[in-house]
Amino acid sequence: MPLFIVALGIIALLxxxxxxxLNTFVSLIIVSFGVALALGMPASEIVGTIESGLGGTLGHIALIFGxxxxxxxxxxxxxxxxxIAMTLVNKFGEKNIQWAVVVSSFIIGIALFFEVGLVLxxxxxxxxxxxxxxxxxxxxxxxxxxxxxxxxxLPPHPxxxxxxxEYGANxxxxxxxxxxxxxxxVIIAGPVFTKIAxxxxxNSFTKSGNIASLGEQKQFKLEDTPGFGISVFTAMLPVILMSIATIVTLLQETMGFSDSIIVIVIKFIGDASIAILISLLVAIYTMGIGRNIPIKQVMDSCTTAITQIGMMLLIIGGGGAFKQVLIDGGVGDYVAQLFEGTTLSPILLAWTIAAILRISLGSATVAALTTAGLVIPLLGQTDVNLALVVLATGAGSLIASHVNDAGFWMFKEYFGLSMKETFATWTLLETIIAISGLVFTLLLSLIV
Incomplete structure (x- = not known):
């Protein structure tokens, strides 16, 4: 019965x-109330559950995301x-142009959110x-x-x-x-898949595409841009800081050495929020003040960035509210009972639930958050590495992007493809990423 109610809730959301x-955030809040009532939650507790789900989710990610x-x-x-892009294109040369695009997109993709990276x-x-x-x-x-x-x-993506x-993973x-x-x-889904596609x-490889909808794009003379080294360093700095702290923590767990002042400092600056704050302060200098760009102009860019993600934050909060309803309404416990004593890996289970929800809902973030509401009660029964469950959920939430996902339409329009061609390129590409992500996560689980 609880899963039937969840299924009805998802249909209502669609x-x-x-x-x-209707706006996605408003839809999520309406469905959260409806599902909570259908699950028999006391009316006096529903608002508190939705508020705690929204606040708890945004409380963790608002700082990192912003x-x-x-x-x-x-x-x-x-x-x-x-x-970064043009330097790598020139270095790799015409023969290896695909690899130049892959490497530059990967570096830029770490720093920029998907839609921003695509438009750029x-x-x-x-x-x-x-x-x-x-x-x-x-x-x-x-x-x-x-x-x-x-x-x-990859963090800091939403x-x-x-x-x-949600999972309490490092x-x-x-x-x-x-x-x-x-x-x-990336190698499998990029250069390798291109040959298959x-x-x-x-015929899709003969299309000329259309980017008129992007409007006038800001173009720079290469000599007016920051240097390649400093650009890569600024983009990768959060990754560097967090990775160093993680490696130190893993070494400490393995070798058993105690905290010293140096270890404490490394862990502090490697915390996700601190690492991104330090990186932002570095960027304010390397991408702004150090290049004689007025601080007001630099801060205007920061303000614009926050304005652009306002609705995304609300949608994530709405997803968090729906997730909390599933937990407090007992759906997560019901799923845990269904799989009690099962030998099915939590990694595989999280991926499967996320994949089903992604195909149904379209939004990767909402699919991932709803999956968390169903999977969290299961995690107490196993000693699985939580970071790997996060990655499996992320992989499942990417699968089979189709007509209910904005990314599908963006790819179709920009590259001038028919529906059939978009399914055979974009949808298949996302499915390959999801399956490859699961396979490599399962392989990694044999080691860590």
């Missing part, structure tokens, strides 16, 4: 968002992202395509693969950051293991 075109958005915006507005990189990909006379899709698939993988697996908080471990899984996944839908 009808509200796709049928009535500072991360500012960091990405500063790098983009200063031309740092363009410098597509004009660069189109320009390279025209100059070298190669198919835009030949470069577009590797670019989208790198951006999607970083979005699904999905993995939120799920890590965010540094999520980042470290996420990098290990992300690199082979060319055989499946060869």
């Amino acid at each position: 009808l509200l968002i796709m049928g009535l075109k 500072l991360g958005a500012m960091l990405g915006k500063l790098i983009a507005d200063a031309g740092g992202a363009q410098r 990189l597509i004009p660069i990909v189109f320009a390279i395509s025209r100059e070298l006379k190669v198919s835009i899709l030949y470069l577009g698939i590797p670019m989208a693969a790198a951006l999607s993988v970083t979005h699904g697996f 999905g993995p950051t939120v799920i890590a908080g 965010i540094g471990e999520v980042l470290l293991y996420g990098m290990i899984i992300a690199i082979p996944t 060319k055989k499946i839908v060869p």
Whole structure:
């Protein structure tokens, strides 16, 4: 019965968002109230549950998410992202142009959220395509693969950051293991899949695409952008700080040495919130003041970044409210009882639930948060590595992007594809990322 109610709630969510075109946040709150009542929760407790779910979720990620958005915006507005892309294109040369796009998209994807990275990189990909006379899709698939993988697996992106908080996983471990899984996944879903896609839908590689909807893009002369080294350093600094702290923590657990002043300092600056705050302060100098850009202009970029993610934060909060209803309403415990004594890996279970919800709902973040509400009660019964459950949930939440996902339509329109071609490229690409992510997570679980 509880799972039937959840299924009805998901159908209601689909009808509200796709049928009535209601705002996603408003739809999530309405469905959260409806599901809570249907599950028999006392009316006096429902508001408190929704408030605690919304507040608890945003309380963990608002700082990381907000500072991360500012960091990405500063790098983009200063031309740092363009410098990274164009330098790598020149270094790799025409013969290895795909790999240049993969590496630059991966680095930029760590710093920028998926939609921002897509809007920023597509004009660069189109320009390279025209100059070298190669198919835009030949470069577009590797670019989208790198951006999607970083979005699904690596903090400070919303999905993995939120799920890590819900599961109580070490965010540094999520980042470290996420990098290990992300690199082979990008190679398979990018350059390797491009060859397969060319055989499946060869006509799609002749399309010219259309980026008129992006409007006028800010173009920089390369000499007016920050240096390549400082741009990469600024983009990767949160990753560097968090990775160092995680490695030190893992070594400490293995070797058993006690905390010293140095270890305490490393752990402090490697905390996700502190690492991104330090990185933002560095970016304010390297991408702004150090290049004689007035501080007001730098702060305007930061303000714009926060304005752009306001609705996304509310949607994540709404997803958190729905998740809390599933936990407090007993659905999570019901799922835990169903799987009590099962030999099914929590990693596989989290991936499967996230995949089903992703196909149903469209939003990767909402799918991941709803999965957390169902999986959290199970985690107390096992000693599975929580960081790996985070990555499995993230991988499952990317699968089979189709007509209920905004990314599907963005890819279709920008690259001028038909519906069939979009399914055979974008939808298949996201599915390969999801399955590869699961396989590599399961392999990693044999080691860590």
